[in-house]
Amino acid sequence: MNKKRDKDEYLEQLWSMREKNVNSVEELKKELHVEFNAQTFQELIDDNMVETDDKSQTIKLTDKGEKEARQIIRAHRLAERLISDVLGEEYEAGAGEFEHTINPELVDGICTLLGHPRECPHGRPIPEGECCKRCDKTAQASVVPLPELEVGQSAKIAYVQCKSDQQMHRMDGLQIRPGVMVKLHQKYPTIVIECEGASIALDNEVASNIRVWAKDVIEEAGGQAGKGGFRGFGFRHRRGRR
Numbered sequence: 001m002n003k004k005r006d007k008d009e010y011l012e013q014l015w016s017m018r019e020k021n022v023n024s025v026e027e028l029k030k031e032l033h034v035e036f037n038a039q040t041f042q043e044l045i046d047d048n049m050v051e052t053d054d055k056s057q058t059i060k061l062t063d064k065g066e067k068e069a070r071q072i073i074r075a076h077r078l079a080e081r082l083i084s085d086v087l088g089e090e091y092e093a094g095a096g097e098f099e100h101t102i103n104p105e106l107v108d109g110i111c112t113l114l115g116h117p118r119e120c121p122h123g124r125p126i127p128e129g130e131c132c133k134r135c136d137k138t139a140q141a142s143v144v145p146l147p148e149l150e151v152g153q154s155a156k157i158a159y160v161q162c163k164s165d166q167q168m169h170r171m172d173g174l175q176i177r178p179g180v181m182v183k184l185h186q187k188y189p190t191i192v193i194e195c196e197g198a199s200i201a202l203d204n205e206v207a208s209n210i211r212v213w214a215k216d217v218i219e220e221a222g223g224q225a226g227k228g229g230f231r232g233f234g235f236r237h238r239r240g241r242r
């Protein structure tokens with residue numbers, strides 16, 4: 001049994017409970033993935049991580065506990081993002097391990113790599129890290145929104161941020177999924193991309209939720225677009241515009 005891990009679990013659930021506007025000990029017992037242990041709970045209070053109010057029978061994170069929980073939640077949700085979008089679903093069980101072992105610098109590195117995603121695949125908010133606040137000025141993100149490509153450039157999809165399962169299905173049906181090469185054909189008046197040989201029009205918001213690797217962007221000229229299995233090479237767009 002790992003005490004630190006158990007405590008992390010309490011903190012994590014208290015953070016999630018706050019998102020759902022619940023704050024009772026009873027609720028915590030229900031949410032925990034480990035057996036509720038009165039001693040562990042008392043230690044969190046003694047460590048000044050958790051505060052209880054006997055009168056209202058409520059519990060909440062202290063500032064100290066909140067800081068700790070924020071880091072755990074951030075690591076967990078970024079791990080989910082990384083796993084579901086980049087590695088694939090079969091690694092999903094690993095997300096719970098990851099949050100306990102990873103250090104904050106590495107978490108920021110992953111966040112930057114993923115282009116500072118704002119939500120986990122379940123649609124829950126990922127707490128901002130220092131990297132997110134700094135990003136637009138200093139850090140060069142490895143993953144950028146698709147519309148940031150120039151017309152004619154191709155890049156590989158890193159992940160697709162979807163609002164709903166329905167949207168995810170639609171994107172998947174269009175072959176818009178991680179690892180696939182897409183080419184930006186047109187930006188105005190609508191965004192048109194080429195994906196797996198098909199020409200697809202997307203509204204701006206949807207296109208922005210498609211994140212591509214900023215490295216390995218392939219220019220149209222030089223005939224290199226065939227790299228990375230880009231099957232649509234040679235497709236001629238009706239009216240090219242720059």
Ligand SMILES: [Zn+2]
Nearest residue numbers: 080120121122
């Ligand atoms: Zn999640």
Ligand SMILES: [Zn+2]
Nearest residue numbers: 111116131132
């Ligand atoms: Zn970030």
